[in-house]
Amino acid sequence: MNVNEIEKAINIIKNSKYLTALTGAGVSAESGIPTFRGKDGLWNKYKPEELATPQAFNANPELVWEWYAWRMKVVFDAEPNPAHHALAKLEEKGILKCLITQNVDDLHERAGSKNVLHLHGSLRIVKCISCNYQFYAEKPIEVKPLPICPECNQLLRPGVVWFGEMLPSDVLSKAFSEVERSDAIIVAGTSAVVQPAASLPLIVRRNKGKIIEINPDETPLTAIADVSIRGKAGEVLDEIIKLL
Ligand code: BV8
Ligand code: ZN
Numbered sequence: 001m002n003v004n005e006i007e008k009a010i011n012i013i014k015n016s017k018y019l020t021a022l023t024g025a026g027v028s029a030e031s032g033i034p035t036f037r038g039k040d041g042l043w044n045k046y047k048p049e050e051l052a053t054p055q056a057f058n059a060n061p062e063l064v065w066e067w068y069a070w071r072m073k074v075v076f077d078a079e080p081n082p083a084h085h086a087l088a089k090l091e092e093k094g095i096l097k098c099l100i101t102q103n104v105d106d107l108h109e110r111a112g113s114k115n116v117l118h119l120h121g122s123l124r125i126v127k128c129i130s131c132n133y134q135f136y137a138e139k140p141i142e143v144k145p146l147p148i149c150p151e152c153n154q155l156l157r158p159g160v161v162w163f164g165e166m167l168p169s170d171v172l173s174k175a176f177s178e179v180e181r182s183d184a185i186i187v188a189g190t191s192a193v194v195q196p197a198a199s200l201p202l203i204v205r206r207n208k209g210k211i212i213e214i215n216p217d218e219t220p221l222t223a224i225a226d227v228s229i230r231g232k233a234g235e236v237l238d239e240i241i242k243l244l
Contacts, residue, residue, distance in 0.1 A: 001231045008227040016184035026189025030234040065143035068158045073141035075105040084111035086237035098178040125159025151194040179203045188214040188233040
């Protein structure tokens, strides 16, 4: 962890008037939740792009539900890590105005973050493929036999956004308005390849805002970030909050 990059990040945060954050699977990695594209990627024998799609669900709902039931178990058993706690602290101090996440876990909320936008939905929501029925899953749901809607008898599905599906328009437009007014954004734990999430930090930059990236690896954002810290989100954000 490079000390003067941390100092640079702290200065940007201190001088920010409207700081937001965009997080990805990497901020939950230290909670033991596998990332998508890392070496320990989810269910390595499948690519998320192959399983997290409406086509995969229609073709093989048993397999897709088995994958999501496993992920619900992993996520619901997991605990927030210092990255989640540091971001919640930044919000509590009135510095972080909005947390935009691609993650479908609820670890930001469980760490105390209040203003969280879930671009890709949540594993806590189970919804009907046909009517408006949905419920909040306190624990992983039974998927054998496949869960059926009590209102209309159609299949239930995970309340997440699959590849090829539109993001919830209210959440997406809120995210765009948040980054439009940001003069700084912390981008932590994302490979910055999935659209439209990956375009959000570019809007901050276009408006002359500053990008702070936190990631052990380089990403397409690294070259344009004002400071890019090669480190784990839990360690780096913990250090930042301590020195702030
Ligand atoms: C849409 C929910 C349009 C489900 C997810 C070409 C072909 C087909 C499609 C496309 C295409 N080009 C673009 C697209 C669109 C597509 C897309 O972007 N594809 C990508 C793969 C190229 N996007 C979509 O389909 C979106 N919808 O565009 O609709 C449309 C238009 C009109 C009409 C209809 C439709 C929907 C995208 C949402 C998909 N759903 N998740 C589920 O989770 O099961 S995306 C999935 O990837 C997760 O949400 C995940 O969060 C997200 C992004 O991944 P990351 O979070 O970045 O995670 P990743 O593993 O990649 O990276 C982790 C990073 O953390 C790494 O950099 C690693 O170094 C780092 N890290 C590791 N440890 C740590 C760490 N960092 C910090 N600390 C650590 N300790
Ligand atoms: Zn229904």
